[in-house]
Amino acid sequence: MKTQPAQLPQLLKKGLSPVYLISGDEPLLVQECCDLVRKAARDAGFQDRLTFHADHQLDWNSVADEFSAMSLFAERRRIEIHLPTGKLGDGRAVLEQVLKEPPEDIVLLLISARLDAAETRRKWYKELQNKGVHVPVWPVDADKFQGWLQQRASSRGLSLTRGALAILAERLEGNLLAASQELDRLSLLGNGSTIDEETVEQAVQDSSRFNGFELVTELLAGRAPHAGKMIGILQQEGENPLGLLAVLTRDLNLILELKGTSAQGENPSAFLKKRGVFQPQRARVIEQAARRLDRKQLHEAIELCSQIDRAAKGFDDLSPWHHLRNLSVHLAGRT
Template sequence: MKIYHNQLDNTLRQGFKPVWLVFGDEPWQKDNSLAAIKNNAKSQGFSEIIRFSSDTAFDWQQLLDEYQSLSLFASQRIIEVELTTVKVGDAGNKALLALAERLTQDINSGHVPQDVIFIFHGAKLDAASANRKWFKSLTQLGCYLPLYDIELKLMPQWLNNQARQLKLNISPELNALLIELFEGNLLALAQELDKLVLLFGSQTISVEQAEQLIIKQAKFNPFQVIEVLLRGDCAKCITMLDQLQQEGMAPAQLIWVFHKEINQLYAMLNQLAQGESIANIYKQYRIWDKRKPLYQHALTHIKLDNVKRAMMRIADIDLLSKTSSEFNIFILLADLCITLYHGEKTAAFSLNYG
């Protein structure tokens, strides 16, 4: 069974499940999910936790041995397995498939193993790993919980839900401020809410009071910058680039992502100009449904001539990043964002800001 984070509490109330698979890169949701699963298990008498980490020297047979052994300390055990990589190798594939088959046999024989809970967790799964037989078999026995970043438009609702659970009284203005300051860093935002509870309890917190305490901890990644760029919010892109510079992001990472996206936009606009349907273009470039509105906006508002200008500029920026230390690459990338939408204005200006 596959569920999402907002379905976890209801799923836990539905009864025992021998296997939980928690995978994703968003740290707050991962910590929250693992804690919720373990706390629920502990309330049912699972007092012992056995932890494994699948490093390169890991003996996968230990999982089968642990499952089949009797505990010396508790009758009910949580066996937690951190997958340091989703590429578990042949030994991991065989062992996990054998474990799934053994669990299935026990369930089918009427001996439901309600004295052991397996929790597997790790980074975001790629499509190939999620389609492996062992993973599908374990998912059928329990719950797969993929964790995704919360979209910006859903953040106000998430924040209000968290505040309600903490009995924290925040105004819509403070809600908006917190989202602006902590966008992309859910873990830091959750910690900030805990701090506000300690300081203010259930009393109403004004924006002025919060501003005196809150430190800006927004965190972004290159792909989030691209999403904002596709939406056409150049000012937000520049803010995000500034934040990434302060965090010490390597310019090469950003240049690669910008280069890839601009080349794709050029190809897509060319195909549109030649009469290709937008539906076929989305299919060709594997644009997910939730990202189609982003590309719809970009392909409608970005001119082919401006993409050509941006392609020349990203090539120059790449060269400058490798041959000169006199240029602030983040300023040049800000220029690139503006060029995509307003290239007719930036065309007259050189990248040489020195």
Template sequence: MKIRPTELAQALTKKIPTYIWVSGNEEALLLESSKVARDNLRTAGFTQREVFFVDNGFDWKKFYNAAQNLSLFSEKKILELRFSSAKFDEKIKSALSENIKYQDPNVIFLLTSPRVEPQVLKTKWYTSIESTGLLVQIWPLKKDEFYTWLKSNLIKHNIKFTKEAVLVLGERVEGNLLAASQEIQKLALLNENDQDFICDEETVLDSVTSNSQYSVYAAVDSALEGASTRSQLMLHKLQAEGIPPLLIVNAIARELRALLPMLDLCEKGAPISSAMETAKVWRSRQNIIRAALTRLTPSKVWLLLEKAKVIDHAIKGINNRDPWTQLSFIFITLCQ
């Protein structure tokens, strides 16, 4: 069944499906809906989770084993499949179709992917998933929806705000939800230290201006543009300011995943402008994305996503790599 992101929480209180598939090209909204799903499933007793990153070389045997071995221990577990591309080969189609037959109340499959192409929506394997699960389709926000989203997130962080503050914040981040989330987190810190805090226009301007030059999203944008020297300076500044490397690697991964569907279209002969239109790239970001699409290839993007995974593991202590050295490598490679 297809539902809106805003309907997901209520739908999960009525019935827990075998499949939950969240798809779309707006990473911030994708993460939000995925978190809603996980939080509600956790409340329902699904306290265990295993995450699989699916690419062309994915070992489906590991996934099958994880699914089939659960019943031996009577655990309630989420098996999360994260697709970096919405280009599904025969192995993926076969695996997903086969898992529809696998009915275990202790197992939930949570899928996340970029936007699923219209022609895929009509295929037999996809409609069979639709009949047994919840399909959450995420679309880029229109201007009025974007401002509603801003207000909602300010309220979630218990921030009192003026109408002018919301308008200024929206103008400054230019529709970039990741940038907006970052600014709201900064405002939330001010709110924690002052019970009488009210976010007004001046507060937003001070917050955005104080860190705009070397902010996470500005640094990533410089790398996407191919500005090697500038992006490295910004990265060093972020490190000196104590910005968590996880924020940076998440921002990079978000942009890289958003580029993949557009690069696939370009490889098929579509003009860059057409690929950006299909992906609904904001006008204010088109020059940046155009520069990246002109320079990058799908194979390079996949390589950088793998490197981002290494950084994520380093931050979590899974390996002994230095996150900042690895981030510098990503920035350099992204600019080439």
């Protein structure tokens, strides 16, 4: 079955399904839906967790072995599989087999980028619809972002003036993950009082010398030398690479979409405004990247983002910053 994120908590109260698919390009909302499933599974006794990343390094036979193996001492397990491209590839046959008769001692959580349209026509997806739950996560519309921001602030006990809300909305450009982080910082600065324009401006001034937004701009523009310097500074300052990675992955997927719509004759500016890109500089960088980079380069860049994600979560011997430097060179069109 398919359900909306807002309906997921109530659905989980009725009992667990053997498989959940959470898909979308909004990392914050995807993460929050996943956390709801994880908590419900833990509460039901599924304590152990095993995680796989479906990149070119994954051996799907090892995934199949985990589902066919008998759990020692009848332990219940959660198996999570990250699908960074929204495609299963070699994993389709494995999931088809698993979904025919899902094991009773395993809850499967599939975490995907926006699901590739072709995948929804595959046999495995139809089996999932019959046996489990798909939660598609859609971006917050640009005209609803301020309302989302206000609601999010209220849930943290924050009160924002209209001017503060407008400044935040313009600066954050619809990025929900960055918005959540910014509200966390403002909750410390505000100390229970109303957040006004001056407080927001002070928070901006107190931010790091370089931030993830600026680095993403340099990466997409192909300015590898300057991007490399910024990467070094952000690494020294202890920046979490997952925050900027979420922004970068979103924009790479947006560039891929833009290339498709431009080929069909749609105006790039109109498309970007429809997707919530209003700042001229960011729109210009995205349009230029769409002209400069071909589809193969973009798909390879998204694959590199998956490596960065793995490294940041401890699944790689190399630092995520190492892979990020490689990505800067790749997006500059160098080998």
